[in-house]
Amino acid sequence: MEGTGDWRCIGKVNELSKKKCQRLYSAGGKMSDLALFFHEGKFYAMEAWCSHLGGPLFSGEIEDYKGRCHVMCPWHGYMFDLQDGKNEIGLQQEVHEVKIEGEDVFIFYKTALSTSPSSE
Ligand code: FES
Numbered sequence: 636m637e638g639t640g641d642w643r644c645i646g647k648v649n650e651l652s653k654k655k656c657q658r659l660y661s662a663g664g665k666m667s668d669l670a671l672f673f674h675e676g677k678f679y680a681m682e683a684w685c686s687h688l689g690g691p692l693f694s695g696e697i698e699d700y701k702g703r704c705h706v707m708c709p710w711h712g713y714m715f716d717l718q719d720g721k722n723e724i725g726l727q728q729e730v731h732e733v734k735i736e737g738e739d740v741f742i743f744y745k746t747a748l749s750t751s752p753s754s755e
Contacts, residue, residue, distance in 0.1 A: 642734070642741040643748050645671070651678070651740050651750075656706070658683060658693040660753065662682070663746035669731065672697060672717055674704050679717040680731040680742045684715050687726055
C-alpha cells in the first residue's frame, strides 16, 4: 500500500551532513532508493531516480532556482524543488519527511534504508 511506512533511522547528523547529496539504498531494491540532500542546515529526502528518464538525482547539484532550493538532474538538467519534488514542466518526484531526534536522522519510508549497498 502506498503511503504506509515507518520512521527509519539512517545515521547520525554529524556524518550525514558532511555530504550535500548522497544515495540511500533501500532494502526494497534499487527502484526504491532515495536521494538524501543536506542544504543550509536541513535534510531533504527524494526518490533517487529522476521522473524524466531515470537520472540519478543523488549525483545532482543543489541550486537556488526562483528563490527555492532545487536539485538539478545530472542527465538533462531538469530542476526539482527539494521541499515538494515539483518541477516546472509538471514532472514530480516523491519526497519523504525527515526528522532529527537527538543525533539521529530519520526518514518516514516504506523500507529500511542504508548509506551503503547491501552485500549482494
Ligand atoms: S533524466 Fe533527469 S532530466 Fe532527464
